[in-house]
Amino acid sequence: MNIQSRLDLDEFVDNFKNYFARTKDISMLGDDKRHFEYINELAKYDFILPTHTQDLTDTINRLTKFATLDSSSIFEIVKIIRYFMYLKSTNFSNLLNTWFSKILIPKELLDITYFFDTKKPEFKDDIDPKLQDIASSISRLKRDIISTYEGILQSSNLREYLIDRQIYYIDNKECLLLRGGFSNVLKAKVISRSSTGYFYVIPDKIKDITNKIGELTLKKEDILFEYRKTISKTLNKHLLFVKYINKEFDIFDHYQARVMFAKSKNLEFILPNRKSKKVVLNSFKHPALKSAVALDITLDSSIMLITGVNAGGKTILLKSILGAVYLASFLLPLPLNADKSDIGYFKEIVPILDDPQNIKNDISTFAGRMVEFSKLFNKQDILVGVDEIELGTDSAEASSLFKSILDELSVHNKIIVTTHHKKLASLMSSKDNVQMIATLYDEKNRKPTYRFLEGTIGKSYAFETARRYKIPSHIIDNALLLHSKKEDNLNHLIEKNIELETDLKKKKGFLNKELKQVNKLKLQLLTEKKEQKQSFESLISSYQTKYQKAINEAKEAVKQKSSKDIHKQIAVANASLSKITQKNQENKNNQKNTEFKVKDIVKYRNTKAEILSIKKNKILLSCEGMKLSVSPDDISKSHSKEKPKSIISYEKPKNAFIKLDIHGLRVNEASMQIENFLNDALLAGLEEVYIYHGIGSGILANFTKELLENHPRVVSYDDATPSMGGYGATVIKL
Structure with missing residues (x-):
């Protein structure tokens, strides 16, 4: 019994083998890491699967000996060449595209693919005028057979000998089923008898036509033999390429079988870690x-x-x-x-x-x-x-x-x-x-x-x-x-030990979860503290520059000779100071406006809303039947104490978009833009939007997904498709 059977994996592996285009062993030669990369890349695409293909070992051996291949053997090679022509024309990524672009199919082999039908191992008639004439003649003779049978069946003399009016196939030959004595009215050849004693016969008229068809078929085979002979020589000439593309097809077959099996069973791939025994x-x-x-x-x-x-x-x-x-x-x-x-x-x-x-x-x-x-x-x-x-x-x-x-x-x-x-x-x-x-x-x-x-x-x-x-x-x-009592006591101790271990494991899991949450909050607070410090330092630096500018302008005014120029420079300095004072006053007003409490009625844009909860720099609002998470800077106190009523109609924002690009932003800047973007999208009635954050070190991507995870109006989110940004973008369902 092999390892596969001992581990009860036979059914699983046999099921996987059904996804191969042709029978082979499950092992792959070569670099596992490279194979793993190709498999994961191929899993991102939808593609046409290869059709069932025969093993080419015997065909290649016959080509080595300069044999003339039959149509079926040539067609198996044609199927592989056609499939790689399809793969080369498909818009794959750089990894797969590089692989397929290296497979350069000789023109002589490409020409061979046009000789065959798309699904059957048969030469097309239009490759040769003689074949077209023969095909046309055979079609005409087959129509003659039908009309001849119709004439015979309508004959009044034969009516009493007919068992029925059907055309039977015996040994792949068309015939009639007649009673004995039919020879008095119809010249025909008996080819078999039924179990009830009746005769299967081919009328002589039909026999003459079938003989002509047979002669034409032989001529067709002679012509096709010459084609097969020429094609076999061409394949022998390119034997190394045939061996190469046969091997490459096996490799791709390994990849596609694994990908399709994984998709059908919802399975995942894992690459063995050669540096570990864990x-x-x-x-x-x-x-x-x-x-x-x-x-x-x-x-x-x-x-x-x-x-x-x-x-x-x-x-x-x-x-x-x-x-x-x-x-x-x-x-x-x-x-x-x-x-x-x-x-x-x-x-x-x-x-x-x-x-x-x-x-x-x-x-x-x-x-x-x-x-x-x-x-x-x-x-x-x-x-x-x-x-x-x-x-x-x-x-x-x-x-x-x-x-x-x-x-x-x-x-x-x-x-x-x-x-x-x-x-x-x-x-x-x-x-x-x-x-x-x-x-x-x-x-x-x-x-x-x-x-x-x-x-x-x-x-x-x-x-x-x-x-x-x-x-x-x-x-x-x-x-x-x-x-024994001794054994019973030992078992009792084992049971108690298991109970204690189980209880400790549960408590440990709970504490680990709490610790993880605390560490997360700690990191978030440290990040916010650092960002606020940077913001304050930037603000102080800006004010210092403006004050210094105003002082310099005042000094410059004193140096002026004329009273008019002095008053002019002082006016400029006063204007600068006035702007700074006005900005400080606005900041104070904003600070007052941010002193909100739960259940306060506030003004958000042109709409009244009720505060549901306040968490750090985020406020959750109930606004016209929807829950919105906003920054305190986006709302102001409303003088009305009346709670807003949920209504269906509302003013849609004019600046709602389905895409938001936050490349290069800090976390706090991105947070505000994302919140406003989602709120506008919700008010506009959008159901699907995109946020482009890039890949980079993953900080913006992780922060975006964490914010979406906790947003009350986000139904689901996932990585965008490759054509829409892949891992560098997130698609959101609202």
């Missing part, structure tokens, strides 16, 4: 399970020891980790969250899962296991999975033996082990390079949860499992009486 799976589901619980697990130690409830998912966890590594090694898409997952690179995957007992070879279960382990000691950088390691021998001796084996193998390899050996688990739990994983059991509902807890030893729940699988109660009760 395995992190997030939201992974084993493909063989129909309703699996999403798995989050990290293998970052040399040994992972899985203990716990029977039929609780220990083997599933083992096969999931090995299966994910196996599929990722072939760049096959996986059912997981690729952004939060990481899969290291291993030279080999070794699953030791089955009972190796073999009567014919005189191998016991334990002996078979020892044979499998003995093959591993000279290997490095491999991933080993062992299911039920204690299988086949005394548990006390096995614990010491397997601890020693695992210690040796873990020096250069990663090992995942499932076991019910509490002694082995106890011996291994004190080691720094061992992860302890326990499968959890639902005591209340008396069934496994198929979830896992890290850092503890799990209880087997053998009696509970036996009861779940309908073992008679009196048998289980007797077993409980035989079970």
Whole structure:
């Protein structure tokens, strides 16, 4: 049994193979990183899939020997050439376009593609006048056959011999079904008899016409043979290119099959990390399970020891980790969250899962296991999975033996082990390079949860499992009486330990979430403080410049000789001071206007609104039936205490646009522009708008998406399509 079967991946892989244009193995030769880049790039496009194509190995071998190919073999090569002509004409990105532009198809081979029908392996008649004449003659003769049959069927002499008026096909020949005695009225040849004793016959008139068609067909074949002969010579001349394009087609077939399989099953790609031996799976589901619980697990130690409830998912966890590594090694898409997952690179995957007992070879279960382990000691950088390691021998001796084996193998390899050996688990739990994983059991509902807890030893729940699988109660009760008090106390301690670990895990998760939120707020406050400081410094510098200018103008006035000039310069200085004073007064008025409270009635543009909440520099308004998030500078106090009524009609802004460009803006500047932009769009009744923030370091992009996430009127948002800006733009549904 191969690795694929042992890990229960046969059905998944076979399903994937159906997406190939032609049958092949799932492995790809070459640079995995390069393949990964092409696959991800191709996944961004919609394209026409290649049609089913035959393997060209035999065809290429025949060309090597200067054989004349048949029409079907030539057509398979034509299909590949035509498909690459399509790919070269498609508007792909630089990566794919560079690849396809390097494939230079010789003109002689391009000419061959015009000889064939688009879907069938047949030469077109219009490539040669002789073929056109023959095709025209055959069509005319076929019409003659139809008219001749119509005349025969209408004959009154033949009517009593006709079984029916149908035209039958026997051995691909048109014929009639007649009763005996028909020879008195019709000259014809019997070609078969029906089960009821009637005769299938071809009238002589029809036979003469079919003979003519046969002669024309032979002439056509002679002409086509010459074409096939010439084409075969041309293909032989360009044999190296045929081999090359055949190989390139296989590579593209690997890519498109993976892309289409991933899209159809909602799967994701992950590139094995050759610098790591760590395995992190997030939201992974084993493909063989129909309703699996999403798995989050990290293998970052040399040994992972899985203990716990029977039929609780220990083997599933083992096969999931090995299966994910196996599929990722072939760049096959996986059912997981690729952004939060990481899969290291291993030279080999070794699953030791089955009972190796073999009567014919005189191998016991334990002996078979020892044979499998003995093959591993000279290997490095491999991933080993062992299911039920204690299988086949005394548990006390096995614990010491397997601890020693695992210690040796873990020096250069990663090992995942499932076991019910509490002694082995106890011996291994004190080691720094061992992860302890326990499968959890639902005591209340008396069934496994198929979830896992890290850092503890799990209880087997053998009696509970036996009861779940309908073992008679009196048998289980007797077993409980035989079970030692010491073992029972140990199991009780294990249960308490699991409960404490579970509770601590929940609290840790809650605290981590709170800490993340606090750090986020802290960072936001520091950013705002820094921006305000810069703003104040800029404002002070501006005022200092203006005051200095006014002073200089006053001094200049004193130097003037004439009273008229003095008064003129003083007037200029007073004007400058007046502007500064006026600006300060406006700032004071604005500061007063920003002293708002919840439920205040304010004026927003030409509309009255009610304040719903105030958060830092953002105010949430209820404005004419809509919720708007605005800056305090955009509103002023209203003297009216009456709450605004929600009405359908409102004045749409004249400056509403569907696009906003915030390239080069600071976060606070971008925030105000985005809020005003969204408010205008909402008032204008727009349902979809675009914000262009660019890619850069990602600060503006992340800030934009964070703001959209918390906006009350944003339905959804996503990266724009490549034609609309790709990752450098965000499309928003309102």
